[in-house]
Amino acid sequence: MKIAVIGGGTAGYIAASHISKHFPQFNLYHIYDSTIPTIGVGEGTIPYFLTWLDKITNLSYAELEKRCHITRKFGISFENWGVEHEQFFHHFYPVGETYAYHISAVEIVNLLQEYICATKIDCQVIDVKSNGISANIIFANNTNLEVDLAIDARGFPKSFDDDYIQMSWIPTNAALIRQTPGDNDHLIELKMGSHLLKYQSATRSIARPHGWIFTIPLTNRTSYGYIYNRNLNSLSEIEADFDEFFLHEKITYSGQPKNINFPNFTVRNCFDGAVFKIGNTSAFIEPLEATAIGYILQQVEAISCWVLRAFAKVDQREKLDETQLRVFNQYFLNYAYKISIFVGWHYTMGSRFNTKFWEFAKDNFYQEITKLENDQLLEEFYSLLELAAQLPHPIENFPEFSSTLAEITNIFTALLAGFTKTFGQWTKPSFTEVGYGIGYFSN
Template identity: 25%
Template sequence: MNAVKKVVILGGGTAGWLAAALLKKVLGSAIELELVESDDIGTVGVGEATIPPIRLVNQVLGISEADFFRETKATVKLAIKFENWKTQGESYFHTFGAPGRSLAFCHFHHLWQRAKKFGEQPSLWEYDLNYLCALAGKFAPINSKDAILELPYAYHFDAGLYARFLRTYSERMGVVRTEGKVVSVEQYTNGDVKHLVLEGAKIVSADLFIDCSGFKGLLIQDTLNTGFDDWSHLLPCDRAVAVPSERFEHTLPYTRSIAHSAGWQWRIPLQHRNGNGLVFSSAHYSEQQAADLLMSNLDSKALAEPRVIRFKTGRRRKQWYRNVVSIGLSSGFLEPLESTSIHLIQSGIVRLIQLFPHHGNTAGLQAEYNKQSEVEFTQIRDFLVLHYHVNQRQDSQFWRDLQQLTIPDSLRHKIAIFRENGALFRDQNDLFLESSWLQVMIGQGIEPKDYHPMANNFEGQQLREMLEGIRRIKQEPLAKLPSHDEFLRRIMAS
């Protein structure tokens, strides 16, 4: 129960340096903070797409958006475009926005569903400002008090540059960086980690250790053996092959996710290059086949040789155990289909700050941390499984097998009630809003049999006019917004 005065972070990269920056910024002189990493150990470094909460993290750190764009070669992300996921040749968007304008007890899509009964109706996304801007290649922050004109956004950025930026920030704040490889881990008789022994016999001690050692989990798994919940039966992709390529002439303000016969390909636009990768099942593709498929489907010239990343989908059973907290890949891994990897780093650090054991480790703090972590990982897992399970492809065994999955009861229930009458309920603390679940379900072809009775309060012509008015309001900002590339030029010059 000794007070936590010193914290040691094992591992750099985005996880380590983001943990260092946030902990030092929030806790300040209350803790001494040291980060141990080795230049000889690489990082995965392909997490180049994010979701909107990263903007709040940057605000907490006091990082200006202009500095962030310059230092990380960032671009804007309004959405993900899913191509070939429902069937080959079809596509849909999952945007950060919400379609239309909802009523107090009735989501907009119920009105849209009823309007379809009166004849031809624009797609759901025609009422979504994020979609309209993504399609037009336009962006600038919109300052409006009307929620209907909100334009939520995130970033694409170079993860290596982001880690470097955060390192500079952290060291200026007083974080001490120690270079070295861990050769052994010493423990107290009760099992807590006592200190790290580095090459050259250097000893690094702490009251609390944060494991950011990547997939290996040097402290949380190799030392404390907390166990792992394997979710490969639900998300069978277990490999990725990644390669950078030359940037496009026009920079898209969205990520592309392109389904292939046994996996999917990402295309992420940055200012200085493009990020490309293929997530796949090794039971269906060899690593060479996957690399060949990726290289033959690049939109620009490759800048390096493709590299393979091997992973297992799942989570550590205890992400905080004894005096070790795992953050980032050491805590578990969910494939980057919805760009949640960096968010899970952020949320893990924020959770630790909220439950920080200032007066010493307690079972209660650990239990609450682990409970919240499990719920978060499980909810994201269900959302990812949704994309795969409700596909309608018949061109490969991979997709047909996914249609036959025995999915978790939590996901089965959510799909079932949406099929009945379009009902959507956000679970407590679910990262994804109702609008996210709606777009994926509609995009993947799940059509509700009915709609909310409040939609019947509007007659046909009245309903059409109301929806057309909402559609016009959503389209109005487009004429005033600059192109995405023009926005980037302006902010880089500011």
């Protein structure tokens, strides 16, 4: 059985290393174009990434720190979002115990390639044709490769046809990236009512006049990104405010900044039976909640459980069941929608800045979300908000909030409390922390 992974970015290397580890019986091809540069910023992950990475590499934290410059991510510190609280925190759960990684996007690719057992093809792909049972990969050198399954991780589509849906309820579409030298002090201090919490490291999300800035600390450098709307503010305005932020933080950047335009979108059908689009090829949602790697892992695990396990039992593949294919595509369409709804909701209470961007961002979500094709998703969203409002205030009464979560010790109490109900990558406590943090529940 021939399987091809197309793409030399994070998604491509995650998919290729995953298949190499769990399905060594396949004839795997890893296809990439080494002339295409990677963005190379630091990346935030989710806690499950630690489990996945351990299965692939079995490396210790110390080894990963040395190879990929990782730091622990205990959550996201939001600063200046909404008008009620100067700062709030979106944890992983259990609070203070669970963490993810900040990791170098360049070095994780370098690491994962050591765990890939595949025929490597370094060549530009100009087209991938599919008949639903096999895929024909066309190369720029006029050669081709026919495979039973192609996993397409080539990045943003060059054009958007009717199978792509623009998520206009998210108000940003560009990022200016800067890097600073490494700093061993990544401590985050957080005042929660009368309690002062300290975390070794976390992602910061700082609202600014024209958008917001992320900081992702690695051991050798820190990535900063100013996320904004290029239709509302010029690059010179962003650069000027970025400079002001750096001056206030008493830091200087090094190297050449990168300005990146991005679409917020999802493909309607990510899988046609022979070609499976993953990562930025299938969807992209701005990095406010660092959902990209979690989304990739969800896709890779899903195709493994359904398709690859079935392929491993036969010598020749057959056409996949159309009903199952529709269910699979609808699941990932809804999953991308849910991520975009949760992210877009963060903007609805504005920030401490009364500017053109924030006036637009506050109103944009409710104006544009009406374009969503699935009313049931919004019903699920508002249902979870109602449940989330019942938990103790996570800022003004953090000890009670934390102890309430700790009491959910088994599946039965979790079911009764509504903790097993998910919306994309989040459960009820996430809605509670963000909702109270931005001031939504006080509205």
